[in-house]
Amino acid sequence: MDKVYNHKDVEDKIYKEWEEKGFFKPEVHPDGKPYCIILPPPNANGDLHFGHAMFTVEDILIRYHRMKGFSALWLPGTDHAGIETQFVFEQKLRKEGKSRLDYSQEELYKMIADFVDASKGKIQNQLRKLGFSLDWSREKYTLDPDIVRLVYKTFKHMYEDGLVYRAKRLVNYCTKDGTSFSDLEVVYEERKDPLYYIKYGPLTLATTRPETKFGDTAVAVHSKDKRYQQYVGKEIEIETVLGKAKIKVVADDAVDPEFGTGVVKVTPAHDFTDFDIGQRHNLPLKQVIGFDGKLNEHAGKFAGLYLTKARLAVVEEMQKKGLIEKIDTEYVHRIGICYKCKTVIEPLPLKQWFVKVEDLKKNAIDAVKKSLPAGRQGEIKLHPKRFEVQYFQWLENLRDWNISRQIVWGIRIPAWRCVRCAQNQKSKIKNQKDNNNETMEQFNNEGWVVTEGEKPEKCPVCGSADLKQDTDTFDTWFSSGQWPFVTLMSDSSAKFKVQSSKLGDERSPDFEKFYPTSVMETGYDLIKAWVSRMVMMGLYATKKVPFYNIVLHGLVNDPYGKKMSKSKGNVINPLELIEQYGADAVRFALIYGTALGNDQILSYPKLEAARKFTNKLWNIGRFIDMKRIKNQELGIMEIGELQKLAKHENDKEMIKKVEELIEQVTKDLDAYNLHFVAENLYNFTWHTFADKYIEDVKNRIDENSSLILTTLYLILLKLLHPFMPFVTEELWSTLQGGTDTPLIITKWPRESFGKRSGI
RNA sequence: GGACAAGUAGCUCAGCCGGUUAGAGCGCUUCGUUCACAUCGAAGAGGUCACAGGUUCGAAUCCUGUCUUGUCCACCA
Numbered sequence: 001m002d003k004v005y006n007h008k009d010v011e012d013k014i015y016k017e018w019e020e021k022g023f024f025k026p027e028v029h030p031d032g033k034p035y036c037i038i039l040p041p042p043n044a045n046g047d048l049h050f051g052h053a054m055f056t057v058e059d060i061l062i063r064y065h066r067m068k069g070f071s072a073l074w075l076p077g078t079d080h081a082g083i084e085t086q087f088v089f090e091q092k093l094r095k096e097g098k099s100r101l102d103y104s105q106e107e108l109y110k111m112i113a114d115f116v117d118a119s120k121g122k123i124q125n126q127l128r129k130l131g132f133s134l135d136w137s138r139e140k141y142t143l144d145p146d147i148v149r150l151v152y153k154t155f156k157h158m159y160e161d162g163l164v165y166r167a168k169r170l171v172n173y174c175t176k177d178g179t180s181f182s183d184l185e186v187v188y189e190e191r192k193d194p195l196y197y198i199k200y201g202p203l204t205l206a207t208t209r210p211e212t213k214f215g216d217t218a219v220a221v222h223s224k225d226k227r228y229q230q231y232v233g234k235e236i237e238i239e240t241v242l243g244k245a246k247i248k249v250v251a252d253d254a255v256d257p258e259f260g261t262g263v264v265k266v267t268p269a270h271d272f273t274d275f276d277i278g279q280r281h282n283l284p285l286k287q288v289i290g291f292d293g294k295l296n297e298h299a300g301k302f303a304g305l306y307l308t309k310a311r312l313a314v315v316e317e318m319q320k321k322g323l324i325e326k327i328d329t330e331y332v333h334r335i336g337i338c339y340k341c342k343t344v345i346e347p348l349p350l351k352q353w354f355v356k357v358e359d360l361k362k363n364a365i366d367a368v369k370k371s372l373p374a375g376r377q378g379e380i381k382l383h384p385k386r387f388e389v390q391y392f393q394w395l396e397n398l399r400d401w402n403i404s405r406q407i408v409w410g411i412r413i414p415a416w417r418c419v420r421c422a423q424n425q426k427s428k429i430k431n432q433k434d435n436n437n438e439t440m441e442q443f444n445n446e447g448w449v450v451t452e453g454e455k456p457e458k459c460p461v462c463g464s465a466d467l468k469q470d471t472d473t474f475d476t477w478f479s480s481g482q483w484p485f486v487t488l489m490s491d492s493s494a495k496f497k498v499q500s501s502k503l504g505d506e507r508s509p510d511f512e513k514f515y516p517t518s519v520m521e522t523g524y525d526l527i528k529a530w531v532s533r534m535v536m537m538g539l540y541a542t543k544k545v546p547f548y549n550i551v552l553h554g555l556v557n558d559p560y561g562k563k564m565s566k567s568k569g570n571v572i573n574p575l576e577l578i579e580q581y582g583a584d585a586v587r588f589a590l591i592y593g594t595a596l597g598n599d600q601i602l603s604y605p606k607l608e609a610a611r612k613f614t615n616k617l618w619n620i621g622r623f624i625d626m627k628r629i630k631n632q633e634l635g636i637m638e639i640g641e642l643q644k645l646a647k648h649e650n651d652k653e654m655i656k657k658v659e660e661l662i663e664q665v666t667k668d669l670d671a672y673n674l675h676f677v678a679e680n681l682y683n684f685t686w687h688t689f690a691d692k693y694i695e696d697v698k699n700r701i702d703e704n705s706s707l708i709l710t711t712l713y714l715i716l717l718k719l720l721h722p723f724m725p726f727v728t729e730e731l732w733s734t735l736q737g738g739t740d741t742p743l744i745i746t747k748w749p750r751e752s753f754g755k756r757s758g759i
Numbered sequence: 760g761g762a763c764a765a766g767u768a769g770c771u772c773a774g775c776c777g778g779u780u781a782g783a784g785c786g787c788u789u790c791g792u793u794c795a796c797a798u799c800g801a802a803g804a805g806g807u808c809a810c811a812g813g814u815u816c817g818a819a820u821c822c823u824g825u826c827u828u829g830u831c832c833a834c835c836a
Contacts, residue, residue, distance in 0.1 A: 603771050605785040623795035
């Protein structure tokens with residue numbers, strides 16, 4: 001054995017062997033109880049970052065359960081990451097002096113698909129470097145045909161169940177990128193903008209957006225504001241830049257009487273609060289800003305102007321007409337901007353596909369409160385428990401979910417529209433006022449045909465073959481929200497037991513065996529966007545929870561405590577650290593000394609300490625290999641028998657201590673207290689086993705104590721294996737002469753005497 | 760504005776379902792070893808556990824308030 005443990009000689013070799021021998025497959029224990037974790041799918045086009053290195057938590061759980069005899073499956077996969085990937089690709093296009101507008105939807109999709117293909121496999125190899133025992137034979141991709149088919153199927157059933165509808169809703173729209181963003185994606189920025197006090201007939205109101213006044217369909221005041229009681233419910237005559245007009249005054253408590261003059265102009269088509277006020281008071285939705293970021297025909301002579309110019313022009317005109325009372329130039333507020341291009345986000349009304357969340361979210365909450373109604377199964381626990389608050393709060397406030405995205409890169413919505421029916425519908429409502437009070441019937445009779453992906457031959461209503469597919473794609477979370485069950489259902493390695501058009505009735509052996517999964521482990525930052533969606537979608541489609549436990553890890557910040565981000569340029573690639581310290585040390589450093597769910601700072605001293613620990617472990621093995629009596633029969637001893645065999649008092653005591661260690665470690669692993677386990681094993685191995693016990697034994701070594709020393713060490717290797725798989729495997733095979741069962745598939749040591757455990 | 764974290768040795772962090780002299784790693788000091796350990800071992804210095812109240816026989820640990828930092832969410836025209 002070398003004097004120093006050299007991870008570079010060991011890691012790739014061992015990983016290859018594990019993988020080739022199929023040890024990552026649950027079939028190594030075909031009859032074991034199922035234990036399954038679905039890997040949160042990284043961006044297929046992405047690079048490894050420290051969030052991924054934290055998946056060490058999952059590998060520890062999987063390896064531990066595999067050793068406990070479970071049929072353990074850790075299923076890998078990658079995500080197409082819609083907006084993110086398309087953005088990266090478009091940046092590339094821009095550098096080449098091109099834009100996405102130069103291509104058709106199909107061409108662009110193909111180009112992005114090729115772009116992703118080119119970097120495919122990168123992330124997989126990086127995950128291998130970390131030693132993750134993922135079953136690569138079951139790997140999935142969110143755009144695999146089988147996955148897409150299942151996602152379509154869920155959508156179709158939701159549509160038929162009346163959970164999906166189309167409605168004109170305000171979306172956060174970036175007029176430059178030509179896409180809408182979810183609330184989560186909008187970034188808010190503090191800005192100083194003039195606050196204009198504008199005369200509205202007898203009233204004066206304050207606004208930062210005079211250019212949207214063409215879309216005003218009311219003026220609102222607080223219901224208890226005595227100053228304006230006399231106007232409530234009446235129409236007032238106002239002078240505007242386009243001449244005289246009449247406008248209604250409504251009372252709504254969303255208005256803050258303290259702000260400005262206590263009077264608000266209501267522009268339902270271009271402001272989220274105003275949209276709500278509009279709904280409460282049945283106000284028309286009058287769109288005056290187009291998707292091109294310009295004022296439309298409702299703006300009279302200002303039509304065609306970009307918003308920033310329009311604002312100046314409108315203000316100038318107002319000033320000429322004496323409509324501006326004053327301007328507060330020191331007003332600071334927060335506005336939504338596009339996180340990609342920094343353009344101000346415009347709330348614009350757009351017809352979208354929506355998912356009704358009322359029932360879905362109720363079930364998702366109940367699953368954690370352990371009070372699911374009949375017909376739905378499962379209970380979910382969060383670890384650490386404190387994250388429940390975030391989970392509940394998010395779900396309780398959740399509004400209907402907009403699942404349409406105006407991007408190319410994604411799963412195209414399987415809805416076709418009959419051109420003829422749509423036109424008929426249009427002419428019917430042509431003379432109606434364009435408002436948002438359209439009924440559900442109207443929305444659903446727009447001529448849409450929803451399928452499981454195949455193009456309908458003809459319109460079921462009028463028989464026309466002129467059908468056009470919606471150009472929108474699904475929100476990425478709509479497909480990844482189904483990840484736990486679609487990955488298991490689309491078991492391509494086996495034939496489906498049941499092919500069924502009924503939702504959730506399509507079973508594969510893997511789905512039957514591993515669903516609901518045991519654990520969903522991810523960063524706490526994904527509780528809302530992803531985890532809650534998986535619970536909602538899983539419960540809907542399968543009537544069961546998608547997982548029993550949610551385990552959350554914290555973020556890894558840079559050595560100065562700052563969040564790592566590409567824009568800051570402080571991202572550290574875990575592979576560099578693996579190169580330097582070894583995968584085992586990196587893994588150990590991430591677990592050691594930080595409680596689960598807490599953020600941590602990437603610390604070089606800690607990495608160095610972990611590296612030294614792997615070296616210490618190595619040298620303990622090396623020393624035992626030198627000192628022990630050779631050719632002893634090993635690997636047949638269980639701790640109870642070992643105790644009976646022991647002669648020396650110190651040996652007996654040490655065996656007892658190891659037994660206690662096994663008990664504690666097992667208990668803590670079951671409770672997800674991984675940092676306790678890491679610390680416990682570190683201290684015990686170094687300061688009890690090496691510093692005390694070995695120092696004691698080395699001067700009195702005989703056949704009996706040699707056997708005990710070696711066996712106890714092998715037990716320690718087992719306990720450490722989930723944390724530091726490579727060095728422990730290498731030491732195991734060295735001490736066993738390479739003939740015994742590989743450590744990865746040996747049995748976890750048992751703490752109790754007299755029971756069969758193998759060592 | 761709300762929620763959740765965090766504020767403990769120079770640094771990075773454990774401990775916090777109340778209970779003996781508050782722990783680890785790194786760093787620092789002294790000594791030893793240098794044929795298991797690109798090191799290791801032994802010993803040691805170092806903390807008013809953010810602050811102020813309260814509960815208690817007893818609080819880093821529970822309660823209230825304050826301050827600081829971070830994250831997430833909401834958002835006022």
